[in-house]
Amino acid sequence: MNDLRSRVVLQTDGQIRTGKDVVTAALLGADEFGFSTAPLIVLGCTMMRKCHLNTCPVGVATQDPELRAKFAGKPEYVINYLFLLAEEVRSYMAELGFRTFQELIGRTDKLKFSPDSTNPKAKLLDFSNILKSALDFRPGTNIKGGSVAQDFEFEKRLDNKVIELARNVLDGKEKHVKIELPICNEDRTFGATLSYEISKRTVEEGLPHKSIEINLTGSGGQSFCAFLAKGVSVYLEGDSNDYVCKGLSGGEVIIVPPKNMPSSFKTEDNIIVGNVCLYGATSGKAFFRGQAAERFCVRNSGVTAVAEGCGDHGCEYMTGGHVIVLGLTGRNFAAGMSGGIAYCYDKLKLFTERCNKESVELLPLNNKNDLDSVFNLLTEFQIATGSEIAKFILDNWNTEQTEFIKVFPYEYQRALADLQKEEEEKLAALKEKTAKQAHEDLNLLNLPNGDSQRRGSLSNMYDEDMINRLEDEDDNQKVSDKTIVDIEDAIRNTELENKVLDAVLDKTRGFVKYKRATYQYRDAAERQKDWKEIFNHKQVKDGLRVQAARCMDCGVPFCTSEHGCPLSNLIPKWNNLVFKNEWKLALDYLHQTNNFPEFTGRVCPAPCEGACVLGINTPAVTIKNIENSIIDRGYEKGWVRPVIPENRTGKKIIVIGSGPSGLAAAAQLNKAGHWVTVYERNDKVGGLLRYGIPTMKLDKRVVERRVDILEKEGIVFKTNVEVGKTITAKSLLTDNDAVLCALGATWPRDLPIPGRQLNGIHYAMNFLESWQKNQHGNPLPFIDAKDKDVVIVGGGDTGCDCIATSLRHGARTITTFEILPEPPVSRDDSNPWPTWPRIFRVDYGHEEVKLKWGRDPRVFNIKSLNFEGNQEGNVTGVKTILVEWTKDDAGRWNMRDVPGSEKVFKCDLVFLAMGFIGPERKIVEELSVALDPRGNLETQSGKYSTSIPRLYAAGDCRRGQSLVVWAIAEGRQAARQIDKDLMGHSSLAGPGGIVTAE
Numbered sequence: 001m002n003d004l005r006s007r008v009v010l011q012t013d014g015q016i017r018t019g020k021d022v023v024t025a026a027l028l029g030a031d032e033f034g035f036s037t038a039p040l041i042v043l044g045c046t047m048m049r050k051c052h053l054n055t056c057p058v059g060v061a062t063q064d065p066e067l068r069a070k071f072a073g074k075p076e077y078v079i080n081y082l083f084l085l086a087e088e089v090r091s092y093m094a095e096l097g098f099r100t101f102q103e104l105i106g107r108t109d110k111l112k113f114s115p116d117s118t119n120p121k122a123k124l125l126d127f128s129n130i131l132k133s134a135l136d137f138r139p140g141t142n143i144k145g146g147s148v149a150q151d152f153e154f155e156k157r158l159d160n161k162v163i164e165l166a167r168n169v170l171d172g173k174e175k176h177v178k179i180e181l182p183i184c185n186e187d188r189t190f191g192a193t194l195s196y197e198i199s200k201r202t203v204e205e206g207l208p209h210k211s212i213e214i215n216l217t218g219s220g221g222q223s224f225c226a227f228l229a230k231g232v233s234v235y236l237e238g239d240s241n242d243y244v245c246k247g248l249s250g251g252e253v254i255i256v257p258p259k260n261m262p263s264s265f266k267t268e269d270n271i272i273v274g275n276v277c278l279y280g281a282t283s284g285k286a287f288f289r290g291q292a293a294e295r296f297c298v299r300n301s302g303v304t305a306v307a308e309g310c311g312d313h314g315c316e317y318m319t320g321g322h323v324i325v326l327g328l329t330g331r332n333f334a335a336g337m338s339g340g341i342a343y344c345y346d347k348l349k350l351f352t353e354r355c356n357k358e359s360v361e362l363l364p365l366n367n368k369n370d371l372d373s374v375f376n377l378l379t380e381f382q383i384a385t386g387s388e389i390a391k392f393i394l395d396n397w398n399t400e401q402t403e404f405i406k407v408f409p410y411e412y413q414r415a416l417a418d419l420q421k422e423e424e425e426k427l428a429a430l431k432e433k434t435a436k437q438a439h440e441d442l443n444l445l446n447l448p449n450g451d452s453q454r455r456g457s458l459s460n461m462y463d464e465d466m467i468n469r470l471e472d473e474d475d476n477q478k479v480s481d482k483t484i485v486d487i488e489d490a491i492r493n494t495e496l497e498n499k500v501l502d503a504v505l506d507k508t509r510g511f512v513k514y515k516r517a518t519y520q521y522r523d524a525a526e527r528q529k530d531w532k533e534i535f536n537h538k539q540v541k542d543g544l545r546v547q548a549a550r551c552m553d554c555g556v557p558f559c560t561s562e563h564g565c566p567l568s569n570l571i572p573k574w575n576n577l578v579f580k581n582e583w584k585l586a587l588d589y590l591h592q593t594n595n596f597p598e599f600t601g602r603v604c605p606a607p608c609e610g611a612c613v614l615g616i617n618t619p620a621v622t623i624k625n626i627e628n629s630i631i632d633r634g635y636e637k638g639w640v641r642p643v644i645p646e647n648r649t650g651k652k653i654i655v656i657g658s659g660p661s662g663l664a665a666a667a668q669l670n671k672a673g674h675w676v677t678v679y680e681r682n683d684k685v686g687g688l689l690r691y692g693i694p695t696m697k698l699d700k701r702v703v704e705r706r707v708d709i710l711e712k713e714g715i716v717f718k719t720n721v722e723v724g725k726t727i728t729a730k731s732l733l734t735d736n737d738a739v740l741c742a743l744g745a746t747w748p749r750d751l752p753i754p755g756r757q758l759n760g761i762h763y764a765m766n767f768l769e770s771w772q773k774n775q776h777g778n779p780l781p782f783i784d785a786k787d788k789d790v791v792i793v794g795g796g797d798t799g800c801d802c803i804a805t806s807l808r809h810g811a812r813t814i815t816t817f818e819i820l821p822e823p824p825v826s827r828d829d830s831n832p833w834p835t836w837p838r839i840f841r842v843d844y845g846h847e848e849v850k851l852k853w854g855r856d857p858r859v860f861n862i863k864s865l866n867f868e869g870n871q872e873g874n875v876t877g878v879k880t881i882l883v884e885w886t887k888d889d890a891g892r893w894n895m896r897d898v899p900g901s902e903k904v905f906k907c908d909l910v911f912l913a914m915g916f917i918g919p920e921r922k923i924v925e926e927l928s929v930a931l932d933p934r935g936n937l938e939t940q941s942g943k944y945s946t947s948i949p950r951l952y953a954a955g956d957c958r959r960g961q962s963l964v965v966w967a968i969a970e971g972r973q974a975a976r977q978i979d980k981d982l983m984g985h986s987s988l989a990g991p992g993g994i995v996t997a998e
Contacts, residue, residue: 019088023096029106029134031145042081043073046613049555052317052410053508054193057552058616066512069616106143108133159193160182166212170197173206180215187239188221195229197251206250217258220244222274225253228284242274242293248281248303250589256289256385268308268327268389275311278303281321284716294330297323297956301338306381308389314344315407323376326389334360334407339415343374345393351405359411365404372402381919399946411508438532509580512550516619517547521844528807528848531695531775535602537632540625544578547622551575554613559623560992564611565835566969567593567600568992571608571623578626587634590627592993596706596968598635599660599689601628602698604965605797611834635705642712649673651982652736656723656923659687660964661955662742663706664971665978666715669987672979674737676715681722683778688964691769694801696808697844700776724922733927739925739951739979741937742971745916745956751793755867760875764798764913765812771805776788785809789876789906792816792857794913802911803845814849814857815905817878819895821885822860861885868904879903921956927951936960944974945981952978 016022017038025033025710041047051061059071089101100105115122134143142148160179168174182326183190191214196205196668211231220240228234230250237258245253257267272290279295281303291309298313301320309327316332319339334342335356343365344351365371375397382390394398506513521527522536551572558564559571568588577586590597601624608911612620632639651674655662666676684690686703711717723729732739746761751755762783770782785806792802795818806814807818824838831838842856849857856865861883868877882901885893918935931949932938936948937953944952954974955967973990989995 003930005316008553015432017847019092020084022085022089023104024111027107028099028563029108029143031102031105039078039081044071044616046554046616047556048552048560048613050552051804052319053338055508055512055552057511057614057618064512072617098123100143105145106134130306149215158190159185159644159718162191162214163197163973166194167811169207169211176211176213177215178215180932181234181236183216183218183220185221189223189226190216190220191225191228191232191234191251192223194232195227195251197229198229202229204249205230210252220255225251228253230284239272240274241281242276244273244288244292245281245284245286246279247275248278248284248286250283251283254294254384261638261669267387271311273307278305281305285947287381287384289387290836291327294570296325297321297342297592302340304377305376305912306390308387315340318342318409322373322377324381326378326387326393329354334409337409338411339408339409340412341409343370343405344405344407345389345400346405347403355407360407361413363406363408365401367406370406371401373409374401414506441974446742472844499995502843505545505549505579507549507576510546511552511614511618511621514550516550517622517625519543520622520625521847524844524848524851525695527844527851528804531808533602533699534696534844537629540622541633542625544629545581548575548579548626548953549924550614551579551621552614552621558611558613558834559621560609562835563607563610563836565608565815566963566966569593569608570993572629575623575626578630583630583633584639585635586630587639590630592989594627595664595969595972596660597627597631598702598706599698599776600965601625601631601984602702602967603689603693604963607642607836607965608964610836613834615837616833628762640709642709643671644713645671645673647673648675648725649983651675652677653978654679654732654739655742656684656729656732656739657742657744657957658689658690659742659744659955659967660689661744661967661971661974662687662740663689663710664968665742665954665975666971667710667713668972668975669978670710670713670715672975672983672986674979674982677736678715678717679723679727680717680719681726683773684720684776685719686718691772692749692798694764694768695775696773696804697801700772722922724926729923729926731909733948733950737982740944740974740978741919741946741951741953741957742955742967742974743919743923743953743957744967745918745936745961747916747918747920747935748912749914749917751912751914753864755865755869755875757873758867758875759873760908761867761910761912764792764802764911767911768798768801771809783909785811785909787812788908790815790911791905791907792905792907792911792913793878794818794915795858796915797843797913799911799913800843800845802913803849806909806911807848807852809843809998811909813853815907816858817862817864817880818858818860819863819883820860822858863895865902867910875907875910877906878910886946914960916956918960934960943960944970944977 009631016025016033016035022033040060043060045057045060048056050056054062054064056062056067057070060069060073061234062068072612080530093101093104096104096110111131113127113131115125135141161181162179163170165179166177167799168599169177180937206229210233211336212233214232216234216238218235218238220236220238222241223243224240224245225234225244225248226246227249228245228251231465232251234251234253236253236255238256240255244255255272257265257270257272270290271293273292274294276295276298277288277292278286278297278300280299281301283302286303286305288307290307292307292311294313295316296307296310296314297303297305297318298316298317300315300323303321305321306324306326310325310329312330312332313335314325314329314333315323316334317335317336318334321340323342325342326463328348329344329351331354333351333355335358337360355362365374375394378390378394381387382394434869435915447580517540519539521534527534553572553576557572560568565571570593574586574589576591591988594600595859604624606624608623609615609620611624614620631640641859649672653674653676655676655678658678662678666678670676678685680687682691685707689698689703690700707717721727723732729739736875746765748765769781770780773780774782786809788811790806790811790813792799792814795816803814803816823838825840826840827833827837846856846858862880863883865879865881867875868879869875880903882898883895884898885895888894919937923929924931924937929951932937937957939946939953939958944954944958946953952974954970956962959966959970976986976988976990979988987995
């Protein structure tokens with residue numbers, strides 16, 4: 001362009017999100033900005049990438065009334081977003097010294113390219129020409145956007161001439177008009193204004209068939225025949241640009257090449273229409289004698305179309321209609337196709353490898369209805385266009401019909417099956433109603449002297465055969481009522497039931513159809529009487545595929561994000577494999593990221609479920625149950641076996657601590673071929689898993705089973721060895737190539753109030769550990785809660801474990817103190833998804849106490865003032881006071897006592913379950929290891945190496961008290977760093993099971 005005053009428009013696919021993005025674009029010359037992804041997210045979009053399936057769980061991109069009801073977006077959200085965006089832009093403008101936005105536009109001198117110092121390739125990029133001002137090229141040019149109004153010259157549109165020529169038909173004065181005109185590619189959106197005039201008069205009904213016939217010669221412009229209404233038929237001799245028949249709404253379009261083309265010109269080898277033809281078309285017919293370019297029939301929902309070939313992404317996201325392609329297709333044909341049928345002539349046998357078969361089934365053309373439909377449509381196409389390839393196929397139909405492939409979407413098949421089932425049910429109901437009426441009428445035949453007369457009248461309603469059949473059914477029913485069912489017939493045919501389940505389970509809409517299972521635990525009345533695992537393993541397994549069907553296979557799975565699983569487990573992948581009954585492959589994917597799913601599947605609080613997209617407005621997928629069932633089946637089938645490294649590196653590594661972090665690190669280091677020795681101060685391996693978690697939550701045979709495998713793989717375990725006491729940490733560092741501290745955070749938080757020295761006040765972990773040891777044959781004395789009034793200070797998992805253990809001991813009463821307020825039953829505004837939901841939960845221990853004594857054991861908003869005791873020095877009670885929490889002007893929470901709310905709780909035992917403040921200090925003091933401000937072992941940013949060379953830290957001793965799943969993640973990544981430091985590279989997997997090239 002000679003004049004740079006025309007408006008510059010910058011639009012990106014969702015990449016303008018912040019004020020800085022807007023300012024950067026403006027400095028480059030943009031004065032209009034298009035936003036897509038960011039406003040969608042503001043309105044609640046979670047980037048599911050399932051728009052084409054009509055299953056958007058937040059109601060953004062769906063026409064399903066049930067799902068649309070879940071839409072929670074408001075216009076105010078977008079307004080607030082844009083307002084905050086404008087505020088950010090204003091702050092950047094102030095920083096740059098601009099008063100108006102117009103001053104900002106095109107000031108490339110304010111931009112500077114700073115290459116990433118860690119990427120040498122970035123330094124090779126040259127942005128000098130991009131950052132040069134337009135005025136440097138053409139001094140004095142007006143570059144102010146919009147300062148010269150654009151003249152669209154609407155009066156010259158070809159549609160205006162067509163409307164005048166068709167005026168009598170539009171006004172109802174004539175029934176038909178035939179128009180012949182030339183056209184060129186400057187005539188854009190031909191037919192759209194004509195269709196507007198028709199729609200004004202008839203709305204969606206349109207005109208009678210071929211009321212307006214238009215014959216054109218030349219080249220159609222962009223969006224030729226867009227939104228063409230019913231009753232308009234357009235015949236173009238020539239070709240056309242992109243977006244032909246976009247939104248076609250009932251019209252008919254035929255495009256053929258010029259008649260004066262040489263005889264050597266093969267239409268099936270040449271493109272006659274551009275990209276994105278029939279995009280979003282709803283009804284009508286389109287015949288193209290030649291190839292269509294890319295994205296042919298994208299989002300077609302009802303048009304019948306024939307072309308002699310197409311480019312990449314043909315029939316993408318198609319939801320209805322019929323398409324025939326008489327030649328080659330490009331790549332990714334039928335991607336996301338959920339409706340309609342396509343028939344592709346595959347003479348060269350290339351279609352199968354070019355088709356995206358994820359959502360469609362490829363079938364031979366052997367159904368009579370399909371054969372007749374294709375033959376008739378090809379005949380119509382050949383007559384209308386003179387197609388040589390169509391003529392060849394029709395002339396040799398008996399042989400060429402076998403070259404067609406039917407592209408049949410799975411979702412469309414399911415919809416047709418549902419429709420057929422619905423029709424069959426209606427027919428069955430009608431027959432039942434008719435039969436019932438017939439039975440009632442037949443009963444009249446038993447009246448005296450009524451047979452012949454009644455039968456004669458009934459014959460007018462029912463045929464004789466039906467009357468006789470119903471009479472026979474009555475006799476048979478009398479016999480069957482007395483028949484005893486064979487025992488074999490009474491036994492459930494589970495194999496048949498599974499086949500039926502395969503046929504009816506709906507993975508696409510499973511999250512809508514199926515409810516979350518709530519039977520993960522055994523019945524509370526039964527389980528509180530024993531020490532067996534609380535989980536209802538059998539019932540969970542029986543309903544697992546239905547639960548797996550609820551997983552939406554999100555485009556952006558938040559369950560694997562930083563808010564979800566710390567291990568980045570491939571959750572949607574193995575959920576889908578469980579649904580498909582591919583358990584072995586599901587186990588392989590599970591082990592790719594998690595060494596010990598049998599531990600996390602039992603004791604993890606499942607942050608993945610808290611971040612599940614389904615959990616935005618409905619209960620989340622039962623991810624934890626599915627994970628546990630996969631690994632349990634793996635053991636049952638013998639799939640979990642020791643894998644001994646083929647080669648050894650000769651490197652010796654010590655792991656101090658055999659908890660989940662230490663075991664994970666040991667397993668990974670051994671996998672890399674190193675010699676690994678694990679030191680444990682207790683008498684058995686497992687750390688927290690062995691003695692910190694009660695048996696009814698984690699059966700110790702599960703721990704032993706995994707430890708046995710690790711030993712067979714070559715890991716050496718040494719128990720009853722306390723590093724820093726039995727053996728020095730310095731000697732371990734001297735004699736080995738690396739030492740990893742996986743000590744845990746075992747230093748408990750105390751409650752230093754008056755009376756703390758009284759007997760009967762114990763740390764929660766001492767209580768749990770002493771009982772676990774006693775259960776497993778250690779003769780040491782344990783803390784017994786039998787016939788005691790128990791008070792537990794603190795909540796969380798440890799507090800709940802103390803509740804359940806005390807209950808099974810036979811405690812007289814159990815009360816738990818929690819200083820924080822009772823959480824809400826659902827998320828509040830300060831706790832948005834996908835963060836961990838801080839909501840009121842009833843865990844297994846709480847449920848058991850409530851069942852036994854009729855009350856929840858927890859008391860919220862309560863603070864302990866002092867312990868009371870007797871003359872023997874034993875605790876007899878806890879004096880407490882209620883507290884309330886308020887926010888100050890700065891938004892900080894403040895706690896204050898509630899006057900007059902003091903109360904003494906009677907007790908014989910007090911368990912302190914207030915968490916842990918860090919690792920114990922023996923090794924820290926011996927080696928003078930640097931600590932962080934929280935008292936944990938300090939490591940380099942993003943790494944696991946400490947201030948001491950060759951000494952590493954992982955798990956709770958590094959990050960503080962946390963979850964088992966975090967400990968495993970820490971152990972895995974610490975092992976990867978150790979392996980890399982020792983060998984110069986590492987083949988061990990990073991987060992998400994991904995092995996990156998070093």
